[in-house]
Amino acid sequence: MVVIMKNGFAKEQLQAVIAEMESGGVKVMVSEGSETTILGAEGNANRLNKEKLELLPGVEKVMVVTEPWKKANRKYHPDNTVIEVGGVKIGSNQIGIIAGPCSVESEEQIVEVAKAVKASGACALRGGAFKPRTSPYSFQGLAQEGIRLLQEAKRLTGMPIVTEIMSTDNIHLFEECVDVIQIGARNMQNFDLLKQVGRTKKPVLLKRGLSSTIEEWLMSAEYIMAEGNSQVILCERGIRTFETFTRNTLDLSAILAVKAVSHLPVVVDPSHACGKAWMVERMSMAAIAAGADGLLIEVHNDPTHALCDGAQSITPAEFDALMGKLRTMAQCVGRSI
Numbered sequence: 001m002v003v004i005m006k007n008g009f010a011k012e013q014l015q016a017v018i019a020e021m022e023s024g025g026v027k028v029m030v031s032e033g034s035e036t037t038i039l040g041a042e043g044n045a046n047r048l049n050k051e052k053l054e055l056l057p058g059v060e061k062v063m064v065v066t067e068p069w070k071k072a073n074r075k076y077h078p079d080n081t082v083i084e085v086g087g088v089k090i091g092s093n094q095i096g097i098i099a100g101p102c103s104v105e106s107e108e109q110i111v112e113v114a115k116a117v118k119a120s121g122a123c124a125l126r127g128g129a130f131k132p133r134t135s136p137y138s139f140q141g142l143a144q145e146g147i148r149l150l151q152e153a154k155r156l157t158g159m160p161i162v163t164e165i166m167s168t169d170n171i172h173l174f175e176e177c178v179d180v181i182q183i184g185a186r187n188m189q190n191f192d193l194l195k196q197v198g199r200t201k202k203p204v205l206l207k208r209g210l211s212s213t214i215e216e217w218l219m220s221a222e223y224i225m226a227e228g229n230s231q232v233i234l235c236e237r238g239i240r241t242f243e244t245f246t247r248n249t250l251d252l253s254a255i256l257a258v259k260a261v262s263h264l265p266v267v268v269d270p271s272h273a274c275g276k277a278w279m280v281e282r283m284s285m286a287a288i289a290a291g292a293d294g295l296l297i298e299v300h301n302d303p304t305h306a307l308c309d310g311a312q313s314i315t316p317a318e319f320d321a322l323m324g325k326l327r328t329m330a331q332c333v334g335r336s337i
């Protein structure tokens, strides 16, 4: 249940509403937006008396929130959540571009790509150190050494680093060394992992699961937020359908759907969605046209020899050309990169 306060309500009126809600056994979340102040009930709101609350002075309206996601719900928090990554306010009018290789492979590789994507205007560097591979015989990532190399790339370029966590065992390492913690598609419903990242103070990039509905995805965001971390960036990376031409099917309508029901920012990963480097440009432009708050793009300095996801990786030169087109596209929809 959410209680919307009238414009210009008195402080004592707010206190009285909170007290009434708390007496019904719920915790109250106060959200002071640009236009309205909203009180959200956390916990079982069945015992709250809607009619009684509506009669309290200072109350504009009381709404029953039927969706199971609460903290991620736009009804609780009408303003967009804005998360700063590398000086870009993701969720605002600015669009953030995160770029880098699928995996960190060597110091030369990650530093070269980092310098290139930074020069082209990326706000953050991505690169996997712990890789969730389908086959146990494939390259599994450089693990801790990969994190060290990402930090070195950060030291040299000033770019924040985004990398995937696979195990709760590494939570302290990530909390200390990483700027944005990525939860991969395969771990979207690893609830222990979600709770652990929810207890950190780091922004979390939460990828949509391979075959997850929008509701399941938002419920995973809710797990993180319920632990106290509201800095969740959702990432649409394609879902599994019957189509096999592309690696996955990019669900562009998910951007609009999520933004209608949630205040969290949404970024799009066209690389994993399509699995083909030649599709990245047009899908990136389409994502921005559809309202994405950012993009996550795989860039490799030598895609043909990449240890992971070479077929979907674009080169630094292609990335640079793409950024020019994305700036134009952003302008068309009244935003900036």
Ligand code: PEP
Pocket: 102, 128, 132, 183, 184, 185, 186, 207, 237, 272
């Ligand atoms: C990745 O970003 O490299 C990755 C493994 O992505 P996903 O979890 O979307 O498959």
Ligand code: MN
Pocket: 102, 103, 272, 298, 308, 309
């Ligand atoms: Mn990849």
